[in-house]
Amino acid sequence: MAPLRSWFSIPRGSHFSLANIPFGVISTASSATPRVAVAIGEHALDLEIFAANNGFSALSTIQPHQAVFSQPSLNAFAALGRPLHSIVRKYIQSVFAVDTPYPDVLQTNSALQKQALLPLKEVQCHLPFKIGDYTDFFVGLHHAYSCGVMFRGEANALNPNYKHLPVGYHGRASSIVVSGTPIRRPNGQFLDNPTAEKKVPIFSPVKKLDYELELAAFVCKANKQGEPVSIREAEDSLFGIVMMNDWSARDVQSWEYVPLGPFNAKNFGTSVSPWVVLMEALEPFRATGIENDQDVLPYLKEEHEETVYDIKLQVDLKSGSGNSSTVAASNGRYLLWSFPQMVAHHTSTGCNLQPGDLLGSGTISGTGSSERGCLLEQTENGKKPVKIAGGEERTFLQDGDEVTFTGVCGSDEEALVGFGQCTGRIEPALQLSF
């Protein structure tokens, strides 16, 4: 399919081609109130201003709902449902198309262009949703397997439930932040010498701070408590996808997580990329996930095979002294369970999802040595340091390190559907006294 061409300048290689149209929440120095926007090339189209200046005059279905673009989150827009997301996305594509049927709306309206098209480098991005509940799954099989081998050996690497259900747990919603927010190294309780017979924990700045490369889906549709979402309808519950860094303190995690799971090891901060790529924009990149060799129960069985997406993922680490290296590459295909399967399982008990809820995939790793989605896995729990530029190496993250995830679909430089970046820099821990 030939790429959509625009009268507007969109650089080759931009993640935000006309094929994408991802949604986010922005503010600017001159207008500090957060509102809804889409990213196009190197600009954000401010949808509040666009709507206020008759940008949607040709779109009668959206007019009664225009107030959603003045909200400080995408929750209200998402709650309008996927048919309306599609209408808005396609309309914006058509407004920007080289042969737009609506030239008056923007192409020949230089006043509105100046007002509504803001250079991305001048806008501040905010957390795109007000997140009610955040659930993190663990469906990156290669990651689960590698970590299982490390801690339990090959024979018991995967727990017996792993291939029967998308294993997940409730995460902390309040500490989810948008890409770019600094992450302070937490203090925590852990065993400084885990192999010692006497288990005497210390409380100190954590020593095994790690990133986790994940994708995460925002929910757009509420189901009533007590009423499961069937696997056939689960796709309708999904608004779009972001990259997510589930920062993890491995020393805290290994001490605390039996029997109730990770808690303080992950509750200090989780970063998400600011531009939410709609499910519809990902459609051309559907792919087959990791094959499940177990019988899947009917409530989790998808009708078709291409249930995940071919998203090229990359992890870059820049040290405090400025040395930057790509430390891993991975792919959104490396998942055993799909987001619709996560929705179907999550709600199978009647648990109610709400617009703005966030579902994480868990760490996404490939099978190769350069495809590990976290340092725990890549360095074998600190045993094999990873080399970065300038002769530096890392077992776990140091203060001043900046971790950046990049994700993109497609190879046509004029039609990429990308996620931009998800980045965060480690600040030194607070020195606490008691």
Place this chain on the structure above:
Amino acid sequence: MAPLRSWFSIPRGSHFSLANIPFGVISTASSATPRVAVAIGEHALDLEIFAANNGFSALSTIQPHQAVFSQPSLNAFAALGRPLHSIVRKYIQSVFAVDTPYPDVLQTNSALQKQALLPLKEVQCHLPFKIGDYTDFFVGLHHAYSCGVMFRGEANALNPNYKHLPVGYHGRASSIVVSGTPIRRPNGQFLDNPTAEKKVPIFSPVKKLDYELELAAFVCKANKQGEPVSIREAEDSLFGIVMMNDWSARDVQSWEYVPLGPFNAKNFGTSVSPWVVLMEALEPFRATGIENDQDVLPYLKEEHEETVYDIKLQVDLKSGSGNSSTVAASNGRYLLWSFPQMVAHHTSTGCNLQPGDLLGSGTISGTGSSERGCLLEQTENGKKPVKIAGGEERTFLQDGDEVTFTGVCGSDEEALVGFGQCTGRIEPALQLSF
């Protein structure tokens, strides 16, 4: 101390004596918009109407904030902070005191009495807070020990971390409901024959549905992300306490919970009592918790010994055929860690709490055979049925069963500080087809 006496009729034995003044959110048939109220004897005092009719005219500190009483949740009132909660509680006590210095406000104002004092049986109670994040701890040591013995034997009953930190996990906030809301038996994935060598799960209505007797505290104070709350200041983060029933599907739980903790086993519904008892009202009932024989790290060390509360707890079970029995008694003292310790641990990494967050204690059991806070423990995972009236017995809950928790502090029938009831009735599962 002599009980506070009132000019208003408060029956002996009421949980809502003048010593209490718990806060909640109500609506009525004639006024369906939820708003803030306090419970007094057999009435709710509608604080929106009270405020609108100059009820707080003598209280200049509260006047700028009166809009909080028109909110559909206690979040805004709670966020005013504990000094203001205390001022409002004490003022309401003084308005109702037999020797009130403010007789014109209510005692001699029969019009306002008629408008603002609503019989409890005519009001509908709502979930008292909009809950952002919900965390459930596991600090009822006797419960943790009994369950540990059941699954791992006496020697390994408690995990090595148990006495060093308040073990907890993130729970599901969206499915927390107010007492009285029916609970639908969930469908779930579990092993019908867990001891079989081949682990083949089924998906069906759960067979081991259980209650969990807990206390839970609502947070009133936000801390910034990255900034821990010290143990000395942790008490200020707490608004008040309710009873909580953490409904649990034991068959789902045992299949799913390794390694990330309980998820679908508990996300279908959690019930809380509607009237939140302020921390200040509980002060006279401070008690010593379970002694910790381990050295506690300084960030968790409380200055005084009486860190929990002597709250008499009771569980009643009424079958669908109407046979009702008290099946357990327990006490709020049976905790190894206090709520301030939970706050200090939770935020020690810099995790940010927000007003409206809910912290559960975990199941509270004593050591006696009639002091088990859940059926799993009481029936030894279904092996020893508990007898109820009418010749009925239970291993786990049946459809139509109604579980009611009652909690109360004190013995002076004119000065009880009670929690009322937390109740829920089991509805049959949906029959799902695929």
